[in-house]
Amino acid sequence: MAMNLKEIEVLIKESLPDAIVEIQDLAGDGNHYSATVTSSNFSGKSKIEQHKMVYNSLKGKMGNELHALAIKTKE
Amino acid sequence: MDQQTKDLINDEITKNEVCLFMKGTPDAPQCGFSMAVSNMLKILEVNYKGINVLENQSLREGIKEYSDWPTIPQLYVKKEFIGGCDIIKEMYENGELKKVLQTKNISYKKD
Numbered sequence: 001m002a003m004n005l006k007e008i009e010v011l012i013k014e015s016l017p018d019a020i021v022e023i024q025d026l027a028g029d030g031n032h033y034s035a036t037v038t039s040s041n042f043s044g045k046s047k048i049e050q051h052k053m054v055y056n057s058l059k060g061k062m063g064n065e066l067h068a069l070a071i072k073t074k075e
Numbered sequence: 076m077d078q079q080t081k082d083l084i085n086d087e088i089t090k091n092e093v094c095l096f097m098k099g100t101p102d103a104p105q106c107g108f109s110m111a112v113s114n115m116l117k118i119l120e121v122n123y124k125g126i127n128v129l130e131n132q133s134l135r136e137g138i139k140e141y142s143d144w145p146t147i148p149q150l151y152v153k154k155e156f157i158g159g160c161d162i163i164k165e166m167y168e169n170g171e172l173k174k175v176l177q178t179k180n181i182s183y184k185k186d
Contacts, residue, residue, distance in 0.1 A: 047158060047162045047165070047166075048144075048156065048158055048162065051159070051162060052143070052144070055144075060145075062145040063139065063146050068108070070160070072161065072165070
């Protein structure tokens, strides 16, 4: 049920084409990641909205296939 | 989400000024993310209610729908959804969490 790093990056970039995505596999188990996403689309949005945009790009995988993804967003 | 779950959530966030929906309890968190937020609130000496979603499957799913947020923990202050672990951590580090508590008139350790 794990996801690989590339899949996560591809999904985020599909929704946020200008995004710079840096992902780390924190535990090396394909299950605990941290992602830093930088996109101009975040401009003027609250942190909650920004994180929701990233969650939405993952199409419901967050909390399911993807157990743990720490997110940091930057404008 | 069934009405009973919705009522339960409404009830908790109305009765408790600071409410943390979490896995486990403040004394025995069952997940690192829940523990992290719980600890930040403890350090700030905020009086909060921890609600263990692991004890109630419909609450565990319901809170995600209620907040439109896919993960747990979730922090509510005066009925407003403040964020999940990453956001709270960032707010804790940059001082915004204290500002929110201050604005919402919640007592915390000022030092």
